[in-house]
Amino acid sequence: MDKEQKKVINQRMNNSKMYQMGFEAGQSEYKQFILNILKGVDIADKKMNNKGGGTKAIRLAIKSRIL
Secondary structure: OOHHHHHHHHHHHHHHHHHHHHHHHHHHHHHHHHHHHHHHHHHHHHHOOOOOOOHHHHHHHHHOOOO
C-alpha cells in the first residue's frame, strides 16, 4: 500500500468517526428535546391541577400547535 492509499484510508476513517460523533450528538439533542417537552407537560399539568398523567396537557398542546 502506497502513501496515497494510506492517506485515502485515513481520510475515510476520520470521516466515519466524524459522522458517528455527529450522529451521537444529534441523538443526545433529540433526547433532551423530548425530555424538555415532557417537563413542560408536567408543568402544565400542575398548573391545570390535572392528575391524569399528562394526556389533557398533550391534547391541548397539539390542538394549539405547540408540539
